[in-house]
Amino acid sequence: MHYDIAIVGAGPAGSTAAKFLSEGGMATLLLEKAAFPRDKPCGGGLQMRILHRFKYLKEYNLIDSYSSAIQLHSPSMKHHIHFQNDTPLQAMVLRKTFDENLVKLATRCGVTLKCGSKVQNITFKKENIQIFLSDGTSEESRMVIGADGAWSTIAKKIGMKLDCSHIGVCIYTEYPMSKKTIHQLYGHQHQVHIHLQPNGLAGYGWVFPKKEHVNIGITEFRQAINPALEKKNLQKHFESYLQILKKHDLMPKHLAKITTHGGAFPTRPVKSLVADRVLLCGDAGGLANPMTGEGIYYAMCSGEIAAKTAIKALENDKTDAYYLKRYQREWNREFNLDFILHSRLSKRWGKNLENLIELASNDKKLIDIICNAIPNPKGIQKEKWKIISRFIVAYCTNRLRKYVTPS
Template sequence: MRALLLDKKRFPRDKPCGGGIRYGVLRRFPELADHLRRTVALHEIRRVRMESPCGAAVVAELEAPLYLTFRRLEFDAALLDLARALGVEVVEGARVVAIERGADGVAVRSVDGRAFAAPMVIGADGVNSIVARQAGLSDGFTDDALAIDTMEETDLAELAVADTETMYVAYGYKGCPGYGYVFPKRSHVDAGVGFLLSFFKTRLRGTPYDHHRRFLDEATAKGVVSGRSNRGNFKAYRLPLAGPIARTFADRVMVCGDAGGFVNSYTGEGIYYAMVTGQHAGETAAIALEKGDFTEATLSRYEARWRREIGEELADSVRVQRRLFSNPGLADSIIRAAASDARLCRLLARVALGEEALRRRKLEMAWRFFRAALRRRIGRYLSLIAA
């Protein structure tokens, strides 16, 4: 099996990204764990500070690491080096502008006129995927299906964090449909804020950097970070937040990662899902090559595989996002309940960061939330009587 990898950039290159992934990636991809530990400055996160729109906050702390952070510059370079070592041919600086499917294969054309031929194509070309569009799998994402996210990766000497083992997440930041985050890394901090794109365009004033800087100023006032935002490190980008597209395969084509909408809708995590879908796409491609059959009938196995592994999780993330983003009061109630129940607090953190399945813990979390809310009401009632 021969593989050709096309990338529009030249490596090493950075990419707009929070640079975080669930700790479980090391269990899911054990064959990569040692390589990543050797080549990437992985930073373990054991605590998460979760804040609601009203400012209520709770810190979840676990003995085992919850999350890994890293520089995307290093992470992507490490994976590319491994791909090369395994025999993948890499062509850098090839911006794809068209694909043409035929009876004998696929022709992929780059903006500079080069053409590449293959029996099939796996499109991992991001939120603006040319592959998905030209294969008839997507017309692009609407504003309601996108977030505008900001990020800034700055050296800790310039923008420091109060606690290098604690990540900070503000759900429903400022009562808006979105979030803010601060991710400590080994020698940097990554911070940013995100809003539904439709909300940003119609309801908010100012540039993305205005909101980014305001979030960091507020995080500084709360003692989460110290220092100042560096405008030179700032980037804004779009992120799909409505779940996977309706179909992720066609004759001779599969799409994965952001191109297929594989992003957690309320945390914004995408790297893990890109890796999972990428593996399933690659293994399905191997089956197609062995059979000499690149039709939808064979490639449909790809969608069946990823749905079995992450379909339920992604569908749940869409439902959670729609409820949280449309009801800031719900986020307030959840955080307050977690503050009074250590078990609920830990479960909330583990579910949010992908270490637990929501459906497996849903009943217990609902019961604990109800019990905590009831206790608060009884407490307020008793206080009124005592007064």
């Protein structure tokens, strides 16, 4: 069969793009190298803004659970910032079921799904793109969307590859746990814990309680590390992190050891998200938050924007790079300024954040501003300048207090 568009990769970016394209009347093929259900390296925590933009996630019950309390811990564990609200501050998903359900939504809209074969190459013909699969078959389409992850085959094919000096690496595991134990450890609010720079790591550790699981992991941001220094053994860091959690009663003392998983994510967008007849979405385009590694929201947004651009391009028979740059412009309009700010802030992971957390923990107004911003439909980014200005006020007040207080 001949398709209007083929999407390589059926994660949140690919599935979202496929859904919008099919709803827009495009004959859509969705290609995935693995069979569902399959897992992905991810904590599975979502900012609440994703539910405001993609309301069908809640309508189709794709959310596993919610957390209405978050606690940030300083590197020394001496200082803490506690956020809590009557409404949820964070939504939780299990990637194995979340991704599969996103694909089901796409196929219900008429998307053709083909799993179990990896895309090995694409060639450009006069009218179409031929896609060669590992099972020896091939498909043809007028356009291609690359949503095939950080090490994207499609991105490489159009000369856009991941900058390995700007990546995050993570190790995590997801423990099955009874509702009773989760309630005992994290309370009825399912309190999230974020540990900044545990054991000197240039990143953070997380504890994400879910309905009957708890996701625990650490991540390191390579752009914040001097490349001349020896790389840390993340597996050993993870094991040390588990000991910290046990010491502070944030996980059972005698939890059975289970397999850990690792992964990498981009912290810098590729130079161009478009080429003739090709668009890049999600991690394939380097579209993950440079400071936190958050990827699902940006993946789904990029999938939606790419789909809307592709529909207009196909309807007008204008699939050249010049026309498709509308996608890049729309992405930049929504997210570029935030990404520039987060990229600069991400380099702070290489510097001690102890004083910053101590400062923030003593400023109730700052905590209230952040807490009210977290569930905002546009996310914490909506209030970023208010938060930054309050940080400056708190810093200056603290310096002045030290200056005028006799020693």
